[in-house]
Amino acid sequence: MTASPSTASGTKIIGINPEAERKVTGFNIFVKQGTYFDGKTKNGVLVGQKLVDKLHIKMHSKIVLTFAGGDGNIVSGAFRVIGIYKTSNAQSDLATVFVNSDDFNAVLGNDTTFHEIAMVLKDADKVDTVNAAIKKQFPTLKVESWKELSPETVTLNDYIAFILWILMGVFMLGLGFAIVNTMLMAVMERTRELGMLMAIGLNKSRTFGMIMIETISLTFVGCPFGIGLSYLTVTYFGKHGISLAAFAKGMENFGMSSMVYPFLRENVYWEIAIMVFCTALLAAIYPSVRAIRLKPAEAIHKI
Amino acid sequence: MNVIDINNVSKVYHDNAIPVPAVTDVTLHFTQGEFAALVGPSGSGKTTLLNIIGGLDKPTKGEVIIDGQNVTSLSDSKMIDFRLQNIGFVFQAYNLIPVLTAKENVEFIMLLQKRPKAEREKRVAELLKEVGLGDKMDTRPNEMSGGQQQRVAVARALASKPKFILADEPTANLDSKSAANLLDIMSEMNRNENITFIFSTHDSRVIERAHRVITLTDGVVTSDVNQK
Numbered sequence: 001m002t003a004s005p006s007t008a009s010g011t012k013i014i015g016i017n018p019e020a021e022r023k024v025t026g027f028n029i030f031v032k033q034g035t036y037f038d039g040k041t042k043n044g045v046l047v048g049q050k051l052v053d054k055l056h057i058k059m060h061s062k063i064v065l066t067f068a069g070g071d072g073n074i075v076s077g078a079f080r081v082i083g084i085y086k087t088s089n090a091q092s093d094l095a096t097v098f099v100n101s102d103d104f105n106a107v108l109g110n111d112t113t114f115h116e117i118a119m120v121l122k123d124a125d126k127v128d129t130v131n132a133a134i135k136k137q138f139p140t141l142k143v144e145s146w147k148e149l150s151p152e153t154v155t156l157n158d159y160i161a162f163i164l165w166i167l168m169g170v171f172m173l174g175l176g177f178a179i180v181n182t183m184l185m186a187v188m189e190r191t192r193e194l195g196m197l198m199a200i201g202l203n204k205s206r207t208f209g210m211i212m213i214e215t216i217s218l219t220f221v222g223c224p225f226g227i228g229l230s231y232l233t234v235t236y237f238g239k240h241g242i243s244l245a246a247f248a249k250g251m252e253n254f255g256m257s258s259m260v261y262p263f264l265r266e267n268v269y270w271e272i273a274i275m276v277f278c279t280a281l282l283a284a285i286y287p288s289v290r291a292i293r294l295k296p297a298e299a300i301h302k303i
Numbered sequence: 304m305n306v307i308d309i310n311n312v313s314k315v316y317h318d319n320a321i322p323v324p325a326v327t328d329v330t331l332h333f334t335q336g337e338f339a340a341l342v343g344p345s346g347s348g349k350t351t352l353l354n355i356i357g358g359l360d361k362p363t364k365g366e367v368i369i370d371g372q373n374v375t376s377l378s379d380s381k382m383i384d385f386r387l388q389n390i391g392f393v394f395q396a397y398n399l400i401p402v403l404t405a406k407e408n409v410e411f412i413m414l415l416q417k418r419p420k421a422e423r424e425k426r427v428a429e430l431l432k433e434v435g436l437g438d439k440m441d442t443r444p445n446e447m448s449g450g451q452q453q454r455v456a457v458a459r460a461l462a463s464k465p466k467f468i469l470a471d472e473p474t475a476n477l478d479s480k481s482a483a484n485l486l487d488i489m490s491e492m493n494r495n496e497n498i499t500f501i502f503s504t505h506d507s508r509v510i511e512r513a514h515r516v517i518t519l520t521d522g523v524v525t526s527d528v529n530q531k
Binding site: 203 | 354357359360379380383384386387388391392396398400401411412415416459460463
């Protein structure tokens with residue numbers, strides 16, 4: 001519990017190693033007022049903006065943190081607000097305060113004790129492998145990946161992936177129709193030319209191949225251009241972010257930031273390119289079949 | 304020996320289930336070196352007959368034998384191959400591939416025939432020179448006059464070394480000077496290289512030059528006159 005002179009609020013009190021926390025989570029960037037554990041102030045506490053508003057406190061205010069000690073007894077300690085933080089998760093801001101673990105252990109009368117060690121991997125795909133390895137090496141410890149800590153995030157992730165596949169299917173369908181339309185127009189516009197070519201000896205397989213090669217050539221030009229453009233767009237917004245400020249309030253309630261930083265792995269570009277080529281090839285079949293079904297005698301004299 | 308034998312050929316089209324006879328019981332024979340014209344008013348069946356000779360259309364009845372081979376019974380794909388190797392075409396319009404140069408248009412046929420590069424280049428140069436366009440090899444069709452385009456079309460028709468050339472109204476879109484020029488070239492090739500030319504035309508300029516004039520009226524041969 002965190003109490004101010006005017007009121008109190010149930011909170012989670014987290015003791016952190018400030019330097020390790022800075023390196024692993026980068027939490028320091030969320031401190032909007034004051035400092036992030038400068039090492040000078042004893043018993044300093046970081047409080048969320050929402051909690052500051054609730055407790056009617058401000059910078060340098062004195063608050064009392066009450067918590068259960070290791071032996072089950074209730075322990076209290078006076079702490080001073082050295083920093084006010086604000087994350088994109090409003091509920092978390094209301095319910096969590098951060099203190100230096102050394103100060104925390106001193107109040108508890110413990111030597112250095114940690115209940116939780118957080119790790120951030122450079123490669124997200126290695127989470128399960130590392131998880132299993134740590135479990136094996138430290139069987140007495142409770143080892144959980146982000147998937148186990150936040151199963152709702154896993155569900156959301158899977159849901160978004162599913163939706164994206166559907167969207168991709170819709171885009172490919174649209175692309176297919178566009179290609180059919182373009183190549184069909186090309187065949188219809190060149191009916192007399194195609195009739196002439198078939199009359200002088202261009203056989204059906206060559207005619208079919210000609211239309212398919214024209215489609216592939218168009219795709220060879222359009223696809224890299226489109227992928228290049230999307231790469232630049234994703235890279236730019238991946239660095240600068242896309243502001244969804246209009247939805248900020250709602251997104252904070254879900255613990256999501258209103259600034260979105262898109263990211264696409266390299267293999268996704270290749271997958272999209274392959275899908276585009278396959279779609280183009282499939283879409284070109286119908287116009288090619290229309291072309292080879294032309295009767296030269298009729299096509300040559302078509303008005 | 305005849306190059307072309309047309310035996311009792313008839314062609315009936317169906318327009319909304321109503322039979323429309325285009326050609327009726329035509330029997331004709333052509334020998335090597337003929338310079339013949341199929342003449343008649345519009346709707347007389349001359350283009351239909353020409354298409355049947357060239358395998359672009361199949362007769363409803365009868366047969367066409369070219370150099371001893373009954374082409375009427377060939378499948379569509381075999382007929383295309385037969386045309387490539389044996390028949391040259393000159394159309395009234397849209398003869399040339401617009402994105403290719405004159406040289407590439409003439410070479411195109413030989414590419415389809417898979418002739419070696421050296422042979423193609425030599426023949427292309429010879430043919431374009433023969434039709435008076437040796438200096439237009441790298442010119443595209445849209446940069447040429449109608450007469451020049453038709454001359455390139457003649458060169459292309461000859462490139463495949465065909466047994467005969469079918470020309471459907473080749474002078475229809477040309478002015479008198481260009482038409483005369485084109486006919487001079489064709490006559491010369493007929494004379495010097497013994498190439499058979501069969502025209503479908505109602506151009507008096509062509510009719511005057513033809514050695515044989517076959518008149519069609521309502522799909523029936525009404526006269527067959529040797530003018531040579």
